[in-house]
Amino acid sequence: MRTVFARPAAALRPYIDRYWSWQAAPGEVVALPLLLPGTGAEVYFHAGEAFSLTASGEPLPAAHLLCLRAATLPLAAAARLDFIAVRIKAGAWGDLCAVPLAACVDQAPVATELWGPRAAALSARLAEARDFTARVALLDAFFLAVLRSRRDVLASHAVERLYSEPALRIDTLGDELGLGRRQLERRFLAQEGLSPAAFRRLVRFQQAARKLALTSRPALRIALDLGYYDQPHFDRDFKSLAGIAPSDYRSLTRQTTHFYNTPQR
Numbered sequence: 001m002r003t004v005f006a007r008p009a010a011a012l013r014p015y016i017d018r019y020w021s022w023q024a025a026p027g028e029v030v031a032l033p034l035l036l037p038g039t040g041a042e043v044y045f046h047a048g049e050a051f052s053l054t055a056s057g058e059p060l061p062a063a064h065l066l067c068l069r070a071a072t073l074p075l076a077a078a079a080r081l082d083f084i085a086v087r088i089k090a091g092a093w094g095d096l097c098a099v100p101l102a103a104c105v106d107q108a109p110v111a112t113e114l115w116g117p118r119a120a121a122l123s124a125r126l127a128e129a130r131d132f133t134a135r136v137a138l139l140d141a142f143f144l145a146v147l148r149s150r151r152d153v154l155a156s157h158a159v160e161r162l163y164s165e166p167a168l169r170i171d172t173l174g175d176e177l178g179l180g181r182r183q184l185e186r187r188f189l190a191q192e193g194l195s196p197a198a199f200r201r202l203v204r205f206q207q208a209a210r211k212l213a214l215t216s217r218p219a220l221r222i223a224l225d226l227g228y229y230d231q232p233h234f235d236r237d238f239k240s241l242a243g244i245a246p247s248d249y250r251s252l253t254r255q256t257t258h259f260y261n262t263p264q265r
Contacts, residue, residue, distance in 0.1 A: 001030055001081070004132050009140040015092035016143065019136050024048070024081040032075035033258045037241050038206040039090040039163065039199060041067040041101065043111065045135075047127040048082030051075050063111035063123040067093075069194060069202065071106050072243050084126060084135050086143070090199075091159030094150040094191060096143060102193030115146060155191040158184060162196060166203040167227030170196050204228065205241050212246055213253040213260045219246045 005020035007013060017040075024030050032051065044051070045063045052059045054074040066073070093101045099114050111119035122142050129135045154177050161173055173196065174184045188196045204226045211222045223234035223246075238246045253260075 001025060001028060006132070006136050008136075009144060012140065012143055012147070015089055015095050015147070017087040017089050019084060019086055019139055021084040021132055021135070022081055023083075024079070027079075028081075029077050029079045030081045031077045031256045032081075033256060034242075034252065035066065035068055035073040035075065035259065036206070036209055037068045037070055037072065037202055039159075039202045041065060041088040041093050041104070043086040043088065044083050045085070045111070045123050045126045046083045048080035049078050050083075051078065060108050061110040063119060064108045065104055065111065065114060066108055067101060067104055067106075069105045069198075070241075072241075084132070084139070086139060090163050091151065091156040091192070094152075095148060096146055098148075098150070100193070101191070102189075105193045118142070118145075152187050152191050154179065154184075155187045158188055158196060159192065159199065162200045163203050166200055166207065168200070170200070201237070202241075205238060208234070208238060208246070209242070209249065210260045212250040213258050219250070 002023045002025075003021070005018045007018055008016040022030070043063075043065050044060075050059045050062050050064075052075065054076045057076065088096060097114050099109075103109075104114075111123060115122075122138060125138055126135050129138060158173055158177060161176070162168060170184070171181060174181050177184065179187070185195050188194075188199070192199055194202075208222055208226055208228075211217060212219065215222075219234070220231050223231060228234040228237065235245055238249070242249055244252070
């Protein structure tokens with residue numbers, strides 16, 4: 001399987017972390033990972049076989065969004081796998097789409113529901129593009145065209161602070177921004193579809209899952225670095241979101257694929 005990623009155009013980098021693609025070799029069947037809750041949003045454009053849910057076998061749309069917050073999503077193995085995905089940064093959704101993120105949480109809306117007929121045209125052109133570079137150029141042109149400044153600046157700053165410092169107290173964050181706790185929670189909820197405390201919890205969980213997948217650091221060291229009280233606290237919280245214990249998740253990532261990439265610098 002071929003995996004590749006690229007950064008977007010400079011004007012899009014505050015909003016889009018990366019474009020990335022998986023393409024299976026002819027005849028290859030790829031075991032797809034268990035997708036976990038997180039803080040970001042990912043838009044997938046499938047030129048080959050779209051993802052299917054393990055439980056029902058129901059295929060997802062050829063072009064769709066995923067922004068899991070409370071539920072895991074087990075994906076079935078796929079043949080003819082060929083997709084390019086857009087990893088949108090936490091807090092940046094409102095600059096790229098007029099549909100509120102809260103309306104999309106834990107669903108897989110079709111791209112046309114988010115951007116209208118132009119998304120269908122983009123999906124078709126991506127499927128016909130000759131290579132990854134050509135697909136990146138198409139995505140750059142599309143997102144530059146839809147880019148608008150719609151975000152709540154203070155709420156976005158709160159997102160950035162909690163993402164970079166997941167042990168930060170919510171009251172301390174409110175003081176930094178000159179907002180009372182209720183006002184901060186209201187503005188944060190309107191933009192992100194969840195409270196600051198819930199977002200912070202997902203940041204810690206997401207970063208822990210990434211470190212479990214990409215490193216061999218002891219789980220307790222990972223937990224303490226991210227602000228968990230102790231190993232039992234980490235184990236309980238991780239299992240409540242992932243459905244499996246941290247040790248089992250680490251073993252799973254050693255046996256199958258995962259969508260965590262080495263962070264860009």
